Amino acid sequence: MKVFEHVSLKSYNTFGLEAKARYFAEITSLEAYLRLCESGKYAHVPHLFLGGGSNILLTKDIDALVLKMDMKGIEVTQETDSHIWVRAGAGVNWHDFVLYTVQHQWSGIENLALIPGTVGAAPMQNIGAYGVEIKDTFDHLEALNLETRILERFDREACEFGYRESYFKHAGKGRYLISSVCFKLAKKAELHTSYGAIQDVLQARGIAQPGIQDVANAVIEIRQSKLPDPKEIGNSGSFFKNPTVSAQEAQRLHTENPTIPSYPVVGSTDVKFPAGWFIEQAGWKGFRDGDAGVHAKQALVLVNYGHATGNQVLALSEKIKQSVRTKFGVSLETEVNIL
Numbered sequence: 001m002k003v004f005e006h007v008s009l010k011s012y013n014t015f016g017l018e019a020k021a022r023y024f025a026e027i028t029s030l031e032a033y034l035r036l037c038e039s040g041k042y043a044h045v046p047h048l049f050l051g052g053g054s055n056i057l058l059t060k061d062i063d064a065l066v067l068k069m070d071m072k073g074i075e076v077t078q079e080t081d082s083h084i085w086v087r088a089g090a091g092v093n094w095h096d097f098v099l100y101t102v103q104h105q106w107s108g109i110e111n112l113a114l115i116p117g118t119v120g121a122a123p124m125q126n127i128g129a130y131g132v133e134i135k136d137t138f139d140h141l142e143a144l145n146l147e148t149r150i151l152e153r154f155d156r157e158a159c160e161f162g163y164r165e166s167y168f169k170h171a172g173k174g175r176y177l178i179s180s181v182c183f184k185l186a187k188k189a190e191l192h193t194s195y196g197a198i199q200d201v202l203q204a205r206g207i208a209q210p211g212i213q214d215v216a217n218a219v220i221e222i223r224q225s226k227l228p229d230p231k232e233i234g235n236s237g238s239f240f241k242n243p244t245v246s247a248q249e250a251q252r253l254h255t256e257n258p259t260i261p262s263y264p265v266v267g268s269t270d271v272k273f274p275a276g277w278f279i280e281q282a283g284w285k286g287f288r289d290g291d292a293g294v295h296a297k298q299a300l301v302l303v304n305y306g307h308a309t310g311n312q313v314l315a316l317s318e319k320i321k322q323s324v325r326t327k328f329g330v331s332l333e334t335e336v337n338i339l
Contacts, residue, residue, distance in 0.1 A: 001025050001032045003042065003065070012068060013053035014116055016234030017310045021048075021066035027091070028070050030144055030151070030179050037149065047146070048339075049177055051121035052093065054236055057338045059310035069120050071179055074100055085139055087182040090120025094127075102216045106185035108137035110216040111192055114223045116230065116237060120178040124168040125335075126161045130219055131195030135161040139184040143168075143176040151179070163272075164241050164335055191215055197222050226298045234304030235295065239317060240275040240332045247271060253328065257281075275332055276300035278324045292316045314338060 007024035010016055023042060027033045027049075036042065046064040050056075071089040074097065078085035084106055088097050098113045111132040117125075123141055126134050140155045160167040168176060189212050193199050201218040202210050210218075228235050245253070250271035253260055263272045279285065279299040286296040291308035293316070295301040302313055321332045 001036050013056055013058055014230035014236055015304050017058045019058035020061045022063045023065040026068045026070045051118035052116055054116035055336050057310050057336050059314055082187055083184055085182055085184050087180050088119040089180050090178050092119040094119055094122055102212050105212055107189040107212050108185040110212050111219055113216045113219045119181050123181055124166055125164055126166050131192045137183045139182045141178055141181040143178045146175055228295055235301050236336045238300045238335050239302040241335045242272050242275045243330050244270050244272045278328055278330055279320055282323045282327050284320050
């Protein structure tokens with residue numbers, strides 16, 4: 001594994017923010033990483049693992065060994081008449097993996113098309129969109145314990161999935177290197193088309209009996225119409241989580257804002273509200289301060305128009321949070337990891 005010094009991370013984060021890594025290397029296998037660890041050469045600095053760079057906000061140079069996950073490979077590990085188990089390396093591009101399953105007519109993650117990032121980062125965040133989350137099809141993952149250097153297996157329960165949450169963002173944070181993830185997918189389509197605008201797009205296309213590919217295409221069309229391409233405008237997708245509140249608090253919000261959209265939380269009396277609605281109603285949609293701004297089509301997305309710094313984007317996010325808290329009494333949480 002070749003290690004470089006003072007490497008720009010601008011092309012390794014979708015915000016396109018300038019920051020330098022003290023050391024930088026790409027991991028193509030666990031064996032290569034273990035050999036690096038055994039050499040002891042970089043034991044004096046922290047190791048920071050980087051996936052697609054689509055869920056981070058860089059506010060400073062990184063005094064660490066930044067390790068870009070590049071472990072590839074997709075394989076079928078088990079099969080029955082109704083389901084198939086597919087394992088992918090942590091460095092596989094997530095959208096490419098979704099397209100691979102769609103092309104093979106394996107159902108379960110088609111609603112998660114066009115989400116940026118890698119397979120290895122997906123369970124950390126329990127990524128989700130259009131009524132589907134990773135946990136719905138997740139079978140298990142393998143992760144290297146960085147202290148013992150033993151490869152461990154985590155099933156769904158061990159991952160402690162929540163809304164954009166997992167064990168790896170809390171108790172397990174910084175303790176593991178996820179190397180592969182396995183999904184249990186259905187051979188017969190189990191489509192989810194009731195969330196968001198999927199049904200509207202299908203109807204507009206004259207599709208009465210959609211297949212897996214149709215749903216994936218609809219999701220891609222919706223995301224492309226609402227979200228900026230990071231190659232054109234730097235962003236990390238949804239910057240804030242959709243807030244979940246108690247039934248009592250939800251009643252207050254509905255009473256004060258009769259047109260506010262909301263969604264029930266399955267298995268709970270809590271209610272979820274779209275963060276973008278609060279941000280837009282507070283007047284931030286399309287706002288720009290220098291090169292840091294809020295996207296004109298989707299208030300949930302903060303953008304870098306070219307030369308913003310991470311701290312400028314962070315300062316804007318704090319102003320938005322304070323504004324929403326003052327106007328609606330709702331506290332927004334950031335979805336991105338701030339470094």
